Amino acid sequence: MTRVLTRWLLERFPEVTIFVDKKLQERPSFKYHEFLEHHPTWKDRLQFWTFECHKKSSKQIHLAVTLGGDGTVLYTAWMFQSRVPPIVSFHLGSLGFLTNFNFEHYQQTMTNILRGEGMNLNIRMRLQCSVYKYKDITQHLKVSNIKNRRDSSVDNTSSSSSNSSTSSNNGSNNASTGLVTNLQLNSNENIASTASLASNDNVVVLDNDGGDIEIGNDSDSDSESDSDGDSERNNHRLKELAEQYRKAEIMRKVKAMDSKSGAEVADLESCHENGHALITRIPKPNIEEFMTPSDSYHVLNEVTMDRGSNAGMLQLELFVDGNPVTTILADGLVIATATGSTAYSLSIGGSLIHPDKNSVIISPIAPHSLTARPMIIPGTKHLRICVPATSRTTAWLSFDGRHRQELGRGDSVMITASKYPVMTICRRDQSTDWFTGLTQVLNWNSRVIQKPLGSHL
Numbered sequence: 001m002t003r004v005l006t007r008w009l010l011e012r013f014p015e016v017t018i019f020v021d022k023k024l025q026e027r028p029s030f031k032y033h034e035f036l037e038h039h040p041t042w043k044d045r046l047q048f049w050t051f052e053c054h055k056k057s058s059k060q061i062h063l064a065v066t067l068g069g070d071g072t073v074l075y076t077a078w079m080f081q082s083r084v085p086p087i088v089s090f091h092l093g094s095l096g097f098l099t100n101f102n103f104e105h106y107q108q109t110m111t112n113i114l115r116g117e118g119m120n121l122n123i124r125m126r127l128q129c130s131v132y133k134y135k136d137i138t139q140h141l142k143v144s145n146i147k148n149r150r151d152s153s154v155d156n157t158s159s160s161s162s163n164s165s166t167s168s169n170n171g172s173n174n175a176s177t178g179l180v181t182n183l184q185l186n187s188n189e190n191i192a193s194t195a196s197l198a199s200n201d202n203v204v205v206l207d208n209d210g211g212d213i214e215i216g217n218d219s220d221s222d223s224e225s226d227s228d229g230d231s232e233r234n235n236h237r238l239k240e241l242a243e244q245y246r247k248a249e250i251m252r253k254v255k256a257m258d259s260k261s262g263a264e265v266a267d268l269e270s271c272h273e274n275g276h277a278l279i280t281r282i283p284k285p286n287i288e289e290f291m292t293p294s295d296s297y298h299v300l301n302e303v304t305m306d307r308g309s310n311a312g313m314l315q316l317e318l319f320v321d322g323n324p325v326t327t328i329l330a331d332g333l334v335i336a337t338a339t340g341s342t343a344y345s346l347s348i349g350g351s352l353i354h355p356d357k358n359s360v361i362i363s364p365i366a367p368h369s370l371t372a373r374p375m376i377i378p379g380t381k382h383l384r385i386c387v388p389a390t391s392r393t394t395a396w397l398s399f400d401g402r403h404r405q406e407l408g409r410g411d412s413v414m415i416t417a418s419k420y421p422v423m424t425i426c427r428r429d430q431s432t433d434w435f436t437g438l439t440q441v442l443n444w445n446s447r448v449i450q451k452p453l454g455s456h457l
Helices: 002-012 033-036 049-056 070-079 103-114 134-157 161-169 172-175 228-259 430-441
Strands: 018-021 046-049 064-068 087-091 119-126 126-132 177-188 191-198 203-206 214-216 262-267 278-280 293-300 301-306 314-320 321-332 333-335 357-363 375-377 383-386 396-401 402-407 411-419 422-425
Touching: 002 018, 002 064, 002 103, 064 070, 070 087, 087 103, 126 301, 293 402, 301 314, 301 411, 314 333, 321 357, 333 383, 357 430
Parallel strands: 018 046, 064 087, 087 422
Antiparallel strands: 119 422, 126 293, 126 411, 177 191, 191 203, 203 214, 262 278, 301 333, 301 396, 314 321, 314 383, 333 357, 357 375, 383 411, 396 402
């Protein structure tokens, strides 16, 4: 059928250049060589695309034609991760909720579109999903802290010589009153892995495995350090100070957790001595806003987070516009658009949303709560879903069923409305096509009509 449509377009519209899937070039059923034998001039007008070269020339595409089912439409929208050309879809698949046109009438349909007879467009909202890894966040924090310490070091070196002398004479006092500037958590063992102490001129780094401590000091007094015994005693004291301030920082976070609107949560029973199992989340504003995500995709249907092959229940934290909403204990979570409300979200009890509404529906998968129900929110909201350190299992993330990847403890995904919607050409108009699909394709509320009273008499 692709060959039939391609040949008709080349004959009927000589000003049109057609791009066909590269896989069809060598396929016997397409008969590409017969095209060139009968019409050698078609060689420049009939070209073949691959996914790689398509990314470079996507702006040259002004109309996309799909022959298949809903999956073909989703794949076409996925190919265009920025601007999407209008899509006209012919039904050749199984369900065909998104494919409005019958291929038997392709000549009339394509003529009306290419001649500019006027067609209605359905502008479908997409979601931009950005993935942030916990190791990238901690690295970003570490680099920021190092930069801040360097900046403060530059300010300190510009002070007067008398202040430098006073600082060197009271080095031990400065170290004892320092502040913990960097606290990193190991998501696997839930223990503090790195602590840094910053004074006016000293930087102390304590390794996780109890290794040596490196001390950097620009003052003259430190350069006069003599014996190895004094160095060992100083190192031992600094280790004790680092441990004390690490514990103090943990207790400060525990006491302040109620005043930060859910930005930090801790298990009070387990926060003893070394502060095991302390759970920290990024406070507002989200640090993800200043980072580059590890992956970012634009999806038409939904983004799904599930437990994958793990047997245990998944724990997810949901934030809306930076505010904590709830902790979800379920097999997963589906964030769907109005277009995706008739797909995976529908099968887990989600509501139907008219495509004219730029809304987002949040549907839990098999939640372990009687009150967990799908929730519809405006599409302008910013969502963040993270896997906390207390989750017994990791999560698996997929975008319209593609690019499946694992989310570890501490990883998160940011979901916002995409600035690149998908435009599909309507057969009649937006509402008529949608309600027709509900009744004729999905058989919505279809049942045998009840007989009137007395009909059996």
